[in-house]
Amino acid sequence: MSKRILCKFFAHGACLKGEHCEFSHDWKDPPNNICTYYQKGVCSYGSRCRYEHVKPSWPESSASSSSTISLASRPTSSGVTTVPGVLPELSALSRPYIPPNKPAWSLESMCDDSLENGEIEELEPRNLKPADRSICSFAAAGNCPRGEKCPHIHGDMCPTCGKHCLHPFRPEETEEHMKSCEKKQKHLEALRRSQEIECSVCLDRVLSKPTAAERKFGLLSECDHPFCISCIRNWRSSSPTSGMDVNTALRACPICRKLSYFVIPSVIWYYSPEEKREIIESYKAKLRSIDCKHFNFGNGNCPFGTSCFYKHAYRDGRLEEVVLRHLGAEDGNTVIAKDIRLSDFLSNLHIR
């Protein structure tokens, strides 16, 4: 049915379902480029959304685009395999009222009467445990056209997103949803608050820049002045003019001149030290999972040494062990020896 819509994962070259995908893997088919959030009411990306913002022309089934698919694919995923022969039956049933030349999302298939006479109930036998029964995806997406008569369980309302998508008999799932929903909500809230913040270098609002790559903040580790990631990186990497000291001028905050050794990219701005710490930690954790290209699995030499943010691991997964060499300097202080290489001595040697 939805084989006529181009799979968006496939379009990006990364569909994991391969030939089992419900969507088309044929470049000739049109992609579904309509923003479902906008159709449901609010899209937080507004005019910057990459999907098309068109109002649904069919008032009843605004939510059917995603639900049609999930309903059709459910037999394969849930425990309905106990009822053999349902699958071909369903596809045979669905054929008559889905004309193949029309995209699936424009259909009011679910308001069709033919579904009200009991096939669904056949799919989900009554004798299943309540925890094994799936909840009504229509109710979860907004409203269920069948209301009280719906054979599926209608989920409880999530207090955060306001959707009836909490399974009443699966407490872990409910908790997980609430957690991720709250996190999402917090992120959206932070994104909304960050809209107004201006970069002091380009004097633009950071989140109103033309390209997505530019719509990021560059946080400085030691102070709280906002900049675009591109502006602050440009400034820090600009060639110092005569007499300009890298540490006191370039690496300092352009506003307060506090020295920061690194810049953290972030899509949202923070309002408390905890939020900032969270952003920094998640950034560092992400970098720690990436292999350092200088270290190159032990074959290279990383100039950042022990303070490198990237992963220093050998090919066999073993992490680099750092042994610091302490040297006693002439004035009695102890210094940490940077890596000493034989080749450094040899290059200074003059052979006569």
Place this chain on the structure above:
Amino acid sequence: MQASRARLFKEYKEVQREKSADPDIQLVCDDSNIFKWTALIKGPSETPFEGGVFQLAFAVPEQYPLQPPQVRFLTKIFHPNVHFKTGEICLDILKNAWSPAWTLQSVCRAIIALMAHPEPDSPLNCDSGNLLRSGDIRGYQSMAKMYTRLAAMPKKG
């Protein structure tokens, strides 16, 4: 290039919007070139420059705001940190202490502050610097006042 143009345009709009915010500074952009600006600044009160109006010329580099604008006095001024002939200004924020958070408006404010607080130890105008360093405040003030009268005030008919 594009970034500097966009930023200067922002500053231009800001100047238009807050024309009356700072009565001591009048920033004007060249009609045909957004990289050329002129400013009229009033000499700060209780200094020998009081009552004078000084003209500044800004040449903004293409790398602005990563590089500072070049600023010089068009009006003759007797000040230890301003070259007497060329009008060149010796000010750290226009050289090694520049930061992209400065704007043309704030540079004008810094120059007004420099007029009120000369730094005789890094002079571009040695005569002026020597007067101050030798403690001849009166001599410095009367020289500065004379040049303010001669160059920075409307000629009395």
